[in-house]
Every structure is written in C-alpha cells, then in structure tokens.
Amino acid sequence: MTLAVWGETGNAELEKQWLETFIGGIEQYLDIGIGPDGGALEGAGYTSACLYYLCFPAEALRRAGGKDLYQHERLKKVWDYYLYEMLPGRNYYDNTNDSFFHAHTAPFLLFANVYNRPELTWMWEEISGRLTDPADVYGDGRNAAQPILNYILLWYGAAPKAQSPDDLEMPLSRRFARRGLVAMRNGWGKDGCLMSFTCGGNPEYGHGQYDSAHFAFYRGNSALAGDTGYGGGQSEDHNTVLFDGEGQKLKCPKGRIIAFDPGRQATYAAGRAGDLYHNKALKKADRHIYFVHDQDHPYAVVFDDLEADGEEHGYTWVLQGVNSHGFMMSGEGIEIDVAGEHPMITDNKTGWKMRIVMFAVETPEFSSDVKEIRWNRTAKAVPHPRLLANIRTEEAPAILTALLPHKDGMPLPRVERVASHALRLEWPNYIDLIAFGPARTGEAETQGPGFVRTPRGE
Numbered sequence: 001m002t003l004a005v006w007g008e009t010g011n012a013e014l015e016k017q018w019l020e021t022f023i024g025g026i027e028q029y030l031d032i033g034i035g036p037d038g039g040a041l042e043g044a045g046y047t048s049a050c051l052y053y054l055c056f057p058a059e060a061l062r063r064a065g066g067k068d069l070y071q072h073e074r075l076k077k078v079w080d081y082y083l084y085e086m087l088p089g090r091n092y093y094d095n096t097n098d099s100f101f102h103a104h105t106a107p108f109l110l111f112a113n114v115y116n117r118p119e120l121t122w123m124w125e126e127i128s129g130r131l132t133d134p135a136d137v138y139g140d141g142r143n144a145a146q147p148i149l150n151y152i153l154l155w156y157g158a159a160p161k162a163q164s165p166d167d168l169e170m171p172l173s174r175r176f177a178r179r180g181l182v183a184m185r186n187g188w189g190k191d192g193c194l195m196s197f198t199c200g201g202n203p204e205y206g207h208g209q210y211d212s213a214h215f216a217f218y219r220g221n222s223a224l225a226g227d228t229g230y231g232g233g234q235s236e237d238h239n240t241v242l243f244d245g246e247g248q249k250l251k252c253p254k255g256r257i258i259a260f261d262p263g264r265q266a267t268y269a270a271g272r273a274g275d276l277y278h279n280k281a282l283k284k285a286d287r288h289i290y291f292v293h294d295q296d297h298p299y300a301v302v303f304d305d306l307e308a309d310g311e312e313h314g315y316t317w318v319l320q321g322v323n324s325h326g327f328m329m330s331g332e333g334i335e336i337d338v339a340g341e342h343p344m345i346t347d348n349k350t351g352w353k354m355r356i357v358m359f360a361v362e363t364p365e366f367s368s369d370v371k372e373i374r375w376n377r378t379a380k381a382v383p384h385p386r387l388l389a390n391i392r393t394e395e396a397p398a399i400l401t402a403l404l405p406h407k408d409g410m411p412l413p414r415v416e417r418v419a420s421h422a423l424r425l426e427w428p429n430y431i432d433l434i435a436f437g438p439a440r441t442g443e444a445e446t447q448g449p450g451f452v453r454t455p456r457g458e
Helices: 012-033 043-063 073-085 108-115 118-126 134-138 149-156
Strands: 173-176 181-185 193-198 214-219 222-225 241-243 257-261 266-272 282-292 299-308 313-320 334-337 344-347 353-359 365-373 382-393 399-406 414-419 422-426 430-436 449-455
Touching: 012 043, 012 073, 043 073, 043 108, 073 108, 073 118, 073 173, 073 181, 108 118, 108 149, 173 266, 181 257, 181 266, 181 282, 193 266, 193 282, 214 299, 214 399, 222 344, 222 353, 222 399, 241 282, 241 299, 266 449, 282 430, 282 449, 299 313, 299 430, 313 399, 334 382, 399 414, 399 422
Parallel strands: none
Antiparallel strands: 173 181, 181 193, 193 214, 214 222, 241 313, 257 266, 266 282, 282 299, 299 399, 313 382, 334 344, 344 353, 353 399, 365 382, 414 422, 422 430, 430 449
16 A cells, blocks of 8 residues: 555655555564574464565565565575475475464465575475465465465466476475474475474464474375374474473473584484473473484484483373374374384375384383364364373483384384484394484494494495
8 A cells, every 4th residue: 555655645754654664564574473594483374374465565665666675584585494394295384383284375486586496486386386276276265365376477487497405405404493493304205204393483472382392294295293283282282292291381482402413314403391391390301303314214213301300200202193184184094003012103095104113211101092173262173193102200211212104015124222312223224323322333333412324234
C-alpha cells in the first residue's frame, strides 16, 4: 500500500515515514526469525510463509529503485537451511519446532534467480515441481492466496538451470548455531538419509517447544524417528530422555550445540540440556551424536551422558513413531516391535526399517505405547506409537544407541560395546569404531570423540 500511493498523497515526508516503518518491520522480522547463519527459528513451515509474503515488497522495492532487501545477510543464507533440512524422499522438510512438513516453496524460483543459486531451482523442481497438489497450483485449495502458477510463469524461465547440492559438492553437514541445529546427511538422493539434531535455539518470540537434545531421523520417504510437530510441544512428544518421567521445563533461546566436528566420513555433534529440566537432582544431560555419511549404509550412534545426585532415578529414552507422508503427521503405517532381541521401527508404507541397538549401565526395559496429539484444542486426536526404553539406576545410565536404517536384504552390522562410551560395528567389508571419549579395539583407537573405519583384512 505504501508503494501504491507513493507520490500521490501530497505529503512526501509522511510517505517517507511510512516507507521507513514498512522496511523496518521487514528487517526486524529477518533479524528475529532467522539466525545469522540462516537457521529458521520457527521451522520450515512458518518461515516459508513469511518468506512468501516478503517477496512481494522486496521485488516491488527493487523495481522502484528503493532499498534492496535481497541484500540482507540473513535472507541470503536462509536457503541453506531449506537445502539441509529437505527430506530425502522429497516430501518437503523436517518439521522441527511447532511446525509441519509442508512449506510454501512457490517463491523459491525468484530467489534462485536473485542469488544465482541453481540448487534452489533444483529443490523447487524436486519438491513443488512434482509433489504439489493441483489445488495449490491453480489457487482453489487451502493455499488459495498463494497459487504457484503465477510464480512458474514469472520466474521459472529466468531461474538458473537446476543443479543438485551433490553436483555442487556441498558439505554433507551444516550447523545453524543460533537455531541450535545440526543437519547431517549422506547426500541428496531420493533414498538418502537425513539426521537433524536440535538443542536450544527456540525463538524469543513466536513458536517454540521443549525439544532440546531432540533428533529426527529420515531414510527415503520414511521418518524412522520423527517430530510430532503441532500440538506435541513437550519433551515426551520428542525423541529425548525423560528424567523420573518428566521432561524439560524451560525453553532456551540460545543455541546449545556445544560441539560440531564435520568430517568426510562422519560428523560429530553434541548438545547440552541438563539445566532445562529444572530439577536439582539432575546434574548433567548432554547428548552426543555421530552420523556416518556412508552412501550405501548411513547410520548414527547416540550417546546420552547423564549424571544425577547418586540416588536411584528413572531414565526413559523416547522415540516417536510418526511418518512424513502427509500435511499433518500421524503414526499411520508405523510399527514398533519390541519382541525381538533389538527393537525395530518399520514403515509399512515404504519398507524402510530401523534397528535400535541400545546399551546402558543396566539392561534397558523396552515397551511401546500410543500417544495422541491434537494440533489445537478442538482438533481430532491423532495417535502414533512410541518406543520407550526404561532404565533405573543410582549410577550414570550411559545410554549408548545405534540407529541402523535398512530394508530387508540389506546387511546389518554386528554391534559390540567396547567402553561405556564406545561401539565397535562389524560390517561385511569394514569395521567401524565410534567413540565419545578415549577407546581402543584390535583395529583402532581414539584419544577422544572419534570415528575410525578399518577395511576388513587390514
């Protein structure tokens, strides 16, 4: 409106004040809603809605010769967040925070052109170009105010030719420090793997959850460890550890990633959440993760380093069985089996599975239950299964867990605990040592956190 009446009111000073207020509001959002390194504080969905509405004034100002909002440093960098949080199966994005899998990707073509980023063209082609409902394209669905067809006509032809992040040899992991998030992948292939680790970094304003030290794990079209998103704001609704049955009581507006060591073969990350439980008996709650970037057999190891006051306490390791097949998440198609030697997560819609191999100071007691989520108070409850691993001890529980995604017929490793904080994984062609402190096996050793792969026969 400010630009539409520019020069028409007869009061140039007032028009200037309007424009300054208008631009200031946009810049304030960019400074609040996006971290200095591009992390989207409210998650992919909410941030994309803001980016959609922002593109109109940004383009209008550019064409009118006004301030170039495209040069805002945070706006330049937020696209990396979408590239790294993009789900392998192209079914949109990791739904970290009070969010959902879907995002408004229509204006991505404009920004691909503005920043000359062919990977944004590729991302649009892989997601909106193939998966968007026709109702969204022609503007008669739930996103009627945001039809995509006009963007195709305006910007697709001007966007650079698509190139994938793999083509451009982008790093396989990225930390977004203000958001408190590390995204780790084995590439951007359709059957690829993504692990998203969150600790702290809730927005000071807007949507936030009690989700520090939570991770989500995807393979292909499956969320083998998911985020409940809307309505599931408590720690018990995330892939975290409960202390005496209770989750976190405090949100943290600062990123809590205390370690990040990206590597060619594996990436190490750690987060700190102990004080967020607001329980004097809990002295420490650090979660450490190694993600292995193997093209054929990606996997992760999670070490929960918890310490209490020396009294007996209960620790409950929780994993949510939600899928990533629709706008809202549910447990449809997800099966959790605790009858075997190791718990198994199965997505019956895709055939992807994940074996959970867990060690602790006491033998974990595995069970599953069904949790219901309402994305608002009047909405229908949506159920999903959860895996629960309970440990009671006076000692530090030292929970060490391997997450092994696979399909039937794929090889799985023999997993052995070689220290309280280290695993040896014996694959057909190599042996891996993953340690979160000094460790030694017959093949390898580490002086601290480390990953060592030894080809068999050496």
